[in-house]
Amino acid sequence: MMMRPRFRFGARARLLTALGVFALICGGVEPPVVRADPAQLAGAFGSSTVTTERLGGTDQYAVAVAISQRLFPHGGAPVVYLAGGQNYADALAAGPIAAREDGAILYTAGSSLTAAVGRELVRLAPARVEVMGGASVIADNVLDQVATILAPTTVVERVAGSDACGTAAALSARSFGRSAASTVFVASAQSPADAIAAGPAAAQLGSPLLLVNATSLPATTAAELVRLEPDRVFVVGNASAVSDEVLNAIELIVPETVRVSGADAYATAGAVAARFLPRAATEVAAEVMAGALGYADGLPAVPLAAARQAPILFVPANDVLPNPTRDAIVAARPSRFVIAGSVSEVVRAQLVGFSDGRLTVPAPTPAYPAYDSGYHDYGEMVTLIKATEIAYPTLVHVFSIGKSYEGRDIWAAKISENVSIDTDEPGVLVDALHHADEHLGVEQALYLLATLTSGYATDPTVHQLVDSRVIWIVFALNPDGWAYDLSGGQYHYWRKNRQPYGGYYGTDINRNYGYRWACCGGSSSRPLAYNFHGPSAWSTPEARALRDFVASRVVNGVEQIKTHVTLHVNGELILYPYGYTKTALPSDMKADDYAVFVKMAQTMAHMNGYTAEQSSHLYITDGDEIDWLYHQYGIFSFTFELYPKELGSLTADVYPPYSVVATQTARNRGALLYLIYAAGCPYAVIGKAAQYCSGSPVVTPSSGLLG
Ligand code: 3K0
Ligand code: ZN
DSSP states (O other): OOOOOOOOHHHHHHHHHHHHHHHHOOOOOSSSOOOHHHHSSGGGGOOOOOOOEEEEOHHHHHHHHHHHOOOOOOOSSEEEEEEEEEEOGGTTHHHHHHTTTOOEEEEOOSSSSSSHHHHHHHHOSSSSSEESOOOOTTHHHHHHHHHHHSSSTTEEEEESSSSSHHHHHHHHHOOTTTTOOEEEEEEEOHHHHEEEEEEEHHHHHHHHHEOSSSSOOOOHHHHHHHHHHOSSSEEEEEEEOOOOHHHHHHHHHSOEEEEOOOSSHHHHHHHHHHHHHTTTTEEEEEEESSSHHHHHHHHHHHHHHHHTTTTTTEEEESOOOOOOHHHHHHHHHOOOOEEEEEOOOHHHHHHHHHHHSSSOOOOOOOOOOGTTTTTTTHHHHHHHHHHHHHHHHEEEEEEEEEEEETSEEEEEEEOTTTTSOOOOEEEEEEEEEETTTOOOHHHHHHHHHHHHHHTTTTHHHHHHHHHHHHEEEOOOHHHHHHHHGGGGGOOOOOOOOOOTTTTEEEOGGGGSSSSSOOOSSSSSOTTTTBOOOSSTTTHHHHHHHHHHHHHHHHEETEEEEEEEEEEEESSEEESSSSOOOSSOOOSSSSSSHHHHHHHHHHHHHHHHHHHHHHHHHHHOOSHHHHHHHHHOOOOOOOOOESSSSOOOOOHHSOOOOGGGGGHHHTTTHHHHHHHHHHHHHHHGGTTTTHHOOSSSSSOOOOOOOOO
16 A cells, blocks of 8 residues: 555654653653663673663664664564665654654665565554655655555555655654744755764754755755744754855744754764753764765664664774764763664774773874874874773783883783783784884784784684784884874874984984994984984883883793784885894804794795895894894894885885775785794794794694795
8 A cells, every 4th residue: 555645643643752752851761662681781891881782784774673673672663764775865854753753764775675674564563654755765666565564554655755855844744733843953965974963852852854955955945944933943064064055044934043063974963962962871873984875874773862862973984983972972971872783893892981981082192184094193093902902801901011202101912812811822022113104003003903803703813823822012112203293284204202312303213222232334323313323222211111021021031022023114025133234144143043034034925925134135224123132032023114115205105095004904914923823933934843842832823824
């Protein structure tokens, strides 16, 4: 049965509206949502105060079904609003109306009803199905299919205007009598996130949501505003979402027109939350991905959020919460999150951590220029590694190995199974950012942390290595130089730390280590020089922090760290000691060690396509880290010079664009896992495990690990 739009006000709809207002005034009234399975809500990531509940699915269709099942665990929805899964602008206005009518929102493909959605409709057995939009959005045969699978008494009808704005106006006209709404919300049909964020606020105030275009007020919307005669209008969205001209045009109809907005969709959602739902105990977080459809998971969440009097905030597809979302959470400190769609574990940990106080807003640090904003700055890095610790508490422990010259923490993570227990498992050290402008190294270190944690449950090789090794990652040894390099919103090609000496700033930390310091022309005694070695070995607090950390891993006279890589940029090289001399096998290196270095470097180079060579082959370096680590402790220590190969352009060489980061960090996965594997007995790689490692736990390599 298919009918034209009808204008009906059922007694049930009026009653629910009244109940909604009652709940708002009285506060504390349990919203009409059943309790979740306690197992789902059990303290997320060990939080005693904050829980998360995920209503996920592989796509927006499945997410909508999951939300519907959460809202109506026993079926029996009075009404279902059906939105086009590929084009849901026509359904945006249905959010607050579905909430008002205690209904659900489901998605359908435009041309036919999928089996899963059909099953959910049958389970809900609604008295009414409202199909949002014209036949170009949802074809007539979908209405026929819906009518076929539901009871004959079901009203299946279409609500449609000539476009999304017209559909919103038609829905408003159907749902609200003349002057029935004192407040109206307006958002842009082209900014679905704003319209979705407006949904719970509109539901809270019993308001319709109308749509406009970014730069024009459609006649249908204007006419509906005239008909409704509201006291005030809230325009949700910034001036690029709804232009000032459109706002002014609305103001001519409704003088009290107020914009609620932020710099972007995240901030607008935060502004809506702060203004209309500031004391919510629950927040609904919906994922935002690139492209408008990424917001789709939020629309079916509107009735759920409204039932909890909760705002909807957006989270990104990447791994760090946008500042406006973070700030909205810190302001509200909700005790419960409902997550619509898929959200990574580290993002979920940030939702929880910022709410229960285990994460705090980092002090402002210089940020990357907008074109490279995907790179993690110092504050984002700290948030991410601490969130990873919250997400994987048995695998990750985050700590500082000391302070930089200017007093910043030099953050590190220990990764091992049962991380709180100090075992004698072979150790591996990975560090990054000796040189302040070699940003890709930090991303590589973060990539390794993500690989070892997110892969632990799913990847047998990662699982085996984390179970049998202790991996230490120092993410940024030179935070002061890093901050300086990013200062003022542009890159400064700054390499050294920021310790003043002789009237100039900065020592090259990778020339400040204590073996053969300043011996051989591989550094400069001039404080102005890019490779100034400092006034004495260990004059930099950063090199001392690294030194003292490595010394702290000596147990019963034996250094536990067996292999090491320091991450630099650039050249696509794998370098091994010594740097101070061109001699391949000087008297301070054992022949077997040399063989191990060569074999390991060549194996890793085979895996990542880099070139393996002795450090001094690039140029002589003295007082560098790998020479000291090998000489002092016999650690098989390497320098990775990351992407790209030498191009001869300083910008392209040192500052590869963010677009290459995912590929160029993933490229080193195998080599880094091999380095971790080899720590079990480095001499095994030259077939001398029996001679050097008898009694040591030589872990069998996983298939594929040896390249
Ligand atoms: O081990 C090494 O040879 C280090 C090479 C490193 C350096 O400290 O000079 N190259 S970089 O400065 O271009 N990253
Ligand atoms: Zn470097």
